[in-house]
Amino acid sequence: MPNALMSDGVFTTALGPVYCQWGLGGFQRVCFQDAPFSEVENVPCFQNHDQALWIEKLKTFLNGQGPWPKLPYTLPQATPLQHQVWRALTTIPAGQVRTYGEVAAMIGYGNAIRAVAQACAANPCAIIVPCHRVVPRAGGVGGYRWGTPRKQALLTLEGACL
Amino acid sequence: MAAKYTRTVGPLVALVVVMVALTFASAPLYRLFCQVTGFGGTPQVGGAAPTVAEVPLKDQGRAFRIEFNADVNPGLPWMFRPEQHDISVHAGRPFLIYYEAKNMSQTPIVGTSTFNVTPLKAGKYFHKIQCFCFKEQTIQPGASKRFPVSFYVDPAIFKDPFMDDVTSITLSYTFFEKKQGS
Numbered sequence: 001m002p003n004a005l006m007s008d009g010v011f012t013t014a015l016g017p018v019y020c021q022w023g024l025g026g027f028q029r030v031c032f033q034d035a036p037f038s039e040v041e042n043v044p045c046f047q048n049h050d051q052a053l054w055i056e057k058l059k060t061f062l063n064g065q066g067p068w069p070k071l072p073y074t075l076p077q078a079t080p081l082q083h084q085v086w087r088a089l090t091t092i093p094a095g096q097v098r099t100y101g102e103v104a105a106m107i108g109y110g111n112a113i114r115a116v117a118q119a120c121a122a123n124p125c126a127i128i129v130p131c132h133r134v135v136p137r138a139g140g141v142g143g144y145r146w147g148t149p150r151k152q153a154l155l156t157l158e159g160a161c162l
Numbered sequence: 163m164a165a166k167y168t169r170t171v172g173p174l175v176a177l178v179v180v181m182v183a184l185t186f187a188s189a190p191l192y193r194l195f196c197q198v199t200g201f202g203g204t205p206q207v208g209g210a211a212p213t214v215a216e217v218p219l220k221d222q223g224r225a226f227r228i229e230f231n232a233d234v235n236p237g238l239p240w241m242f243r244p245e246q247h248d249i250s251v252h253a254g255r256p257f258l259i260y261y262e263a264k265n266m267s268q269t270p271i272v273g274t275s276t277f278n279v280t281p282l283k284a285g286k287y288f289h290k291i292q293c294f295c296f297k298e299q300t301i302q303p304g305a306s307k308r309f310p311v312s313f314y315v316d317p318a319i320f321k322d323p324f325m326d327d328v329t330s331i332t333l334s335y336t337f338f339e340k341k342q343g344s
Contacts, residue, residue, distance in 0.1 A: 004282065005276045005278060005336075006276060006278055006279070006285065007276050007277070007295070008277070008290060008295065008296070009296045010291070010292075010296060019289055019290070021285065021286065028285060028286055029285070029286040031289075033289070033291070044296060045274035045275055045276065045295060045296075045297070045298065047276065076283055076286055077283050077324050078322075078324065122318075122322070124286045
């Protein structure tokens with residue numbers, strides 16, 4: 001269920017500004033923000049200490065100063081297959097990658113490669129639901145909603161060998 | 163006699179040629195018009211526009227009514243209201259709107275705000291570029307402050323079949339007094 005009482009903010013990271021929405025249950029939206037963003041002294045409106053910690057861990061990771069953080073999130077209304085794919089993504093350990101076909105096999109639909117790719121593209125919580133760990137079988141890091149260089153950078157931060 | 167015909171027919175032929183040429187030019191001209199004005203939901207590229215996804219044919223020209231709401235937690239002596247009741251927006255284009263708050267008390271007060279978007283499912287497509295809610299706000303006694311919100315509706319909303327029924331979105335803020343030590 002989406003949260004009703006939300007906070008949000010844009011945070012500057014080494015990979016560019018990141019826009020996040022969060023509530024008591026976790027993140028609802030995490031994405032890179034390519035729209036112009038003027039840096040301000042942000043003292044974000046956290047509803048509790050946990051939320052401040054989540055943002056801190058996310059920033060630490062994106063700035064290359066800490067490991068990938070496993071953080072709570074809430075998923076939106078979506079198709080059962082999208083939910084299955086997103087849950088499967090969170091079981092891929094940091095620093096490892098899977099092909100779209102392997103993720104399709106993980107959820108028991110070995111042929112649904114295109115559907116898996118579409119579900120990855122529709123992921124509302126980038127980084128936290130690690131769609132960046134899914135790569136094409138043909139090699140390379142593959143496409144990413146916010147640019148291939150960012151996907152490559154995220155995998156490098158996690159220490160993935162490609 | 164022949165000269166008289168030439169004077170009449172000549173301009174008429176020229177007119178036909180021009181009209182036919184305009185027929186062919188209408189498609190690119192209309193596209194240019196849409197790109198310049200954003201008419202018909204054509205996302206405006208460049209300038210302050212965010213990343214733009216292609217708008218599917220069925221959603222060309224689809225606008226969203228964004229309504230604004232303001233609440234104050236009981237116990238916070240602020241008046242808080244949106245400066246506009248609602249606006250109509252096209253996905254992918256940034257908009258700037260304002261809220262206004264006034265501290266009715268005799269002391270400076272620090273407020274923090276939370277928001278919600280209804281329908282809840284539309285929340286993740288509601289992106290803010292800049293917002294007063296990104297940080298704490300202090301208002302001096304008796305003073306007023308204008309609070310900007312710069313936002314856009316993510317064009318990815320068109321790719322989500324669960325959003326097909328969404329025509330209006332309400333953005334609602336609630337201000338709380340920031341507690342000491344929190």
